[in-house]
Amino acid sequence: MTKTSSGLTAxxxxxxVDEGGRAWPALVAGDRIRPLTPAELGADDxxxxxxxxxxxxLGALAEEGGEGWRPLEQVTLTAPVEPRQVLQAGANYRTHVVQLIVAGLTKGDAARDPEEARAHAERIMDARAASGRPFVFIGLPQCVVGDEVPLELPAYSQTHDWELELAVVIGRPGFRVxxxxxxxxxxxxxIVNDITTRDLLFPADVGDIGADWYRAKNAPGFLPTGPFLVPAPFVDPSDLRVRLELNGEVMQDATTAELIFDVPSxxxxASQTAPLNPGDLLLTGSPAGNGQHWKxxxxxxxxxxGSIEGLGTQVVRCVAEGGAR
Structure with missing residues (x-):
């Protein structure tokens, strides 16, 4: 999808940049963009x-004028990363998880009183925070796409939901850091929007086996990513505003200061179980205001x-399965 403005503060x-199905790395400065050769990048990819x-x-290149620069609106951007692993933090915003638990406990034949349900959810989150151990699951790298790709909503469900998240891009490899x-x-x-099919996450037919993260989160295109990667030296991840609008109406509006486990944690x-690789994505969790809450x-x-302070804005358009693109 072409961008008329980067919205970047860095x-x-x-x-x-996507050109004919091939992607090449590029440097963005303001509303300008230029390709990066391996020599300019100082690396093969x-x-x-x-x-x-x-x-x-790259900072020196960004200050240069001259040839090679194009207006940002003249190119089509794809996801700014090609991760080998996608690691996703769950239950990392207290209000978000409380909303989901209450929504699940206050419906159906065995519905609980809303206040009782909320108290139960608060106890769960207190235990989560006290554990000192973040909850991390894995996603499929093939789900990572740019916002130029329409989000096709699978016909097998009507409960596809949004979860806008700050995503960390791993640099130097690390294991048990x-x-x-x-x-x-x-x-x-x-920026990543972690699309989730709610009625597949805790399917009734599996009983107490647990959540089905694979089916609920890994349909094609379910991780719209980008459009930009902002270098770590320019970002303080401790208090960034995370905001998602649906057709112009604000649904999510929170800050990363609400994270139960911060980025270093x-x-x-995540590194305690498996080595982290350069370019891997680590999603930090979704704040309150998902479709499950809004019904x-x-x-x-x-x-x-979806926008995150200092990281730009992504625009994702939804189409029915088999619908016009």
Missing amino acids: PFALAR LNAFFADPDWGR DREQAMEHVAGYT LVAG RFLRDGDVMT
């Missing part, structure tokens, strides 16, 4: 660059506009 950012980023080199060193492994940040926690899910023709 001196520069990275992106990937973006993941190799993230392993040992030279932001000074301490919280104190965790930020040394962060290359930058981007998530990076350290309104995604429909054909919906437009989601």
Whole structure:
């Protein structure tokens, strides 16, 4: 999808431009963009660059004028990353999880009193925070797309939901890193909308087996990402406003200050099980205001506009399965 304005506050950012199905790395400065050759990048590709980023080199290029620069509105951007792993933090915004639990407990034949349901949900979140251990699950890298790709809503459900999230892009590889060193492994940040099919997340036919994260979250295109990657030196992830509008109406509006586990804790926690690779995505969780809460899910023709302070804006258009693109 072409961008008329970057909406960035950083001196520069990275992106990937889609030309005829091929993507090439690019440097964004203001409302200008220019391709990056391997020589200019100092690496064969973006993941190799993230392993040992030279932001000074790119900063100098961003200040240059001359040939190579194009208006941002003349190009089509795709997802700014190609992760080998997608790690996703769950239950990381207290209000969001309380809303989901209350919504589930106050419907059906066995519905609880709303106040009782809320008290139960609050106890769950108190225990979650006291555990000291973030809850992380995995997603499929093939679901990562740019917002130029329409979000096709599978016909097998009518409960496809939005979850706008701050996403960490891993830089230097890390395995079993301490919280104190965790930020040394962060290359930058981007925006991800973690689309979720609610009625598949806790299907009735599996009883107490648990959540079905695979079916609920991994349909094609269910991780719209970008459009930009903002370098870590330009971002303080501790208090960024996260905002999602559906057809112009605000649905999510919160800040990352509400995270139960902050970015260093998530990076350290995720690295305890498996090594983190350059370019991997680590989603930090979704704030309150999802469709489950509003009792309104995604429909054909919906437009989601998601923004995170300093990281730009993504616009995702929804189409019914098999519908016109």
